[in-house]
Amino acid sequence: MARLQTQVGIIGAGPAGLMLSHLLHLHGIHSVVLEARSRQYCEERIRAGVLEQGSVDMLRNAGVAARLDKEGMRHEGIELGLNRQRHRIPLAELTNGKAVTVYGQHEVVKDLIARLLADGVDIRFECGTVSLHNIDSPQPFLRRSRDGSEDEIHCDYIAGCDGFHGISRPSLPQSALRTFERSYPFAWLGILAEAPPSRDELLYMHHERGFALYSMRSPSITRLYLQCKPDDDIAHWSDDRIWSELHTRLGCTDGWKPLEGHILQKGITGMRSHVTEPMQHGRVFLAGDAAHIVPPTGAKGMNLALADVYVLTEALSAFYKRNTSTQLDQYSAVCLRRVWKAQRFSWWMTSLLHRFDDATAFDQRRQLAELDYITSSRTAAASLAENYVGLPMELH
Numbered sequence: 001m002a003r004l005q006t007q008v009g010i011i012g013a014g015p016a017g018l019m020l021s022h023l024l025h026l027h028g029i030h031s032v033v034l035e036a037r038s039r040q041y042c043e044e045r046i047r048a049g050v051l052e053q054g055s056v057d058m059l060r061n062a063g064v065a066a067r068l069d070k071e072g073m074r075h076e077g078i079e080l081g082l083n084r085q086r087h088r089i090p091l092a093e094l095t096n097g098k099a100v101t102v103y104g105q106h107e108v109v110k111d112l113i114a115r116l117l118a119d120g121v122d123i124r125f126e127c128g129t130v131s132l133h134n135i136d137s138p139q140p141f142l143r144r145s146r147d148g149s150e151d152e153i154h155c156d157y158i159a160g161c162d163g164f165h166g167i168s169r170p171s172l173p174q175s176a177l178r179t180f181e182r183s184y185p186f187a188w189l190g191i192l193a194e195a196p197p198s199r200d201e202l203l204y205m206h207h208e209r210g211f212a213l214y215s216m217r218s219p220s221i222t223r224l225y226l227q228c229k230p231d232d233d234i235a236h237w238s239d240d241r242i243w244s245e246l247h248t249r250l251g252c253t254d255g256w257k258p259l260e261g262h263i264l265q266k267g268i269t270g271m272r273s274h275v276t277e278p279m280q281h282g283r284v285f286l287a288g289d290a291a292h293i294v295p296p297t298g299a300k301g302m303n304l305a306l307a308d309v310y311v312l313t314e315a316l317s318a319f320y321k322r323n324t325s326t327q328l329d330q331y332s333a334v335c336l337r338r339v340w341k342a343q344r345f346s347w348w349m350t351s352l353l354h355r356f357d358d359a360t361a362f363d364q365r366r367q368l369a370e371l372d373y374i375t376s377s378r379t380a381a382a383s384l385a386e387n388y389v390g391l392p393m394e395l396h
């Protein structure tokens with residue numbers, strides 16, 4: 001059995017784990033990253049694609065934005081669709097120049113992996129089965145077993161960045177945790193299509209048949225979503241049926257509808273809000289989806305993951321450089337303030353735009369009135385814009 005020593009043992013090479021390892025490296029703090037999947041799998045996993053202004057600034061300040069600055073698409077507005085008409089929310093105008101950048105999560109992951117490997121950081125892909133030990137002691141360790149052999153990674157702290165289905169959260173004493181959850185009576189059918197974007201900005205469309213989202217990933221690839229039933233089977237959605245439904249829901253009175261193209265990928269993702277409190281126990285800190293899930297309507301998932309590890313890095317840096325654990329003790333409380341505001345916004349965007357089968361006629365009229373208010377009042381639109389581009393990062 002090999003025995004390794006590091007300062008921070010990180011489980012998971014998604015945006016949270018990779019960014020944490022990189023930021024720690026910049027602070028001169030050593031880490032080892034254990035990832036269950038292969039490098040190729042991580043780099044090809046299509047997920048989120050909207051970066052808040054603060055996330056872009058963080059990636060720039062951390063020196064990993066060269067490709068993002070070249071290929072990312074800065075969007076200074078989004079469109080909301082109502083009654084087959086589009087209404088622009090001018091994000092930059094309403095937020096003193098802030099914007100979002102469209103850049104695929106898998107591209108962020110690729111950039112971070114390349115940088116970490118170039119810097120000689122220890123990432124172990126296809127690491128085998130990981131378990132957490134001595135988490136209440138000052139000498140916790142991770143054990144990984146693969147093909148009959150075992151290694152131990154001894155560390156000062158463990159960062160659980162292993163997503164919603166990872167091992168970190170279930171390894172904490174459940175009596176010490178409280179879970180807050182909401183599930184939604186619908187899911188999203190998402191496609192990636194080989195078709196150049198025919199709109200400059202994302203279009204969030206309310207429609208009586210259900211919500212639809214028009215978005216893009218690059219100058220040649222569009223990403224489109226349809227609200228569907230939570231138990232829908234992707235086998236029931238032929239390419240023709242998907243395009244026909246997209247045309248119906250996204251088509252506008254001025255004749256605009258999405259350009260069709262070869263469908264490269266399609267899948268159905270459930271919608272859920274989840275928060276685990278606190279986000280730390282003993283020597284373990286949870287970050288990103290390991291601690292919280294948001295429905296994708298607010299485009300917050302990857303951004304929250306990056307915000308968590310920013311707070312964690314500053315706290316670990318204070319511990320190693322100034323020998324104070326005050327910020328580490330406050331990690332969960334600081335992160336949860338942002339998490340709950342993102343939860344509120346994501347829930348609100350979801351409620352605003354989706355069709356709820358059990359909605360009464362009153363509920364439907366109220367929903368339309370709210371959309372009408374947001375698209376006609378600068379004050380209401382400013383609140384949406386402030387949340388969409390991302391609230392300021394706070395460390396206290």
Ligand SMILES: Cc1cc2nc3c(=O)[nH]c(=O)nc-3n(C[C@H](O)[C@H](O)[C@H](O)COP(=O)(O)OP(=O)(O)OC[C@H]3O[C@@H](n4cnc5c(N)ncnc54)[C@H](O)[C@@H]3O)c2cc1C
Pocket residue numbers: 011012013014015016017034035036037042046047048049050105127130161162163164165166167269287288289290296298299300301302305
């Ligand atoms: C299918 C899907 C589609 C999504 N689409 C969108 C979207 O369109 N818009 C949006 O805003 N957000 C979306 N999200 C949310 C967003 O992608 C996540 O919030 C983001 O990935 C969080 O990053 P993370 O690093 O916390 O977790 P993850 O990206 O999940 O990374 C966790 C990593 O840990 C690894 N891991 C798990 N268990 C173990 C283990 N036991 N040992 C070692 N490694 C382990 C995983 O392989 C993974 O690489 C989507 C999420 C999913 C699941």
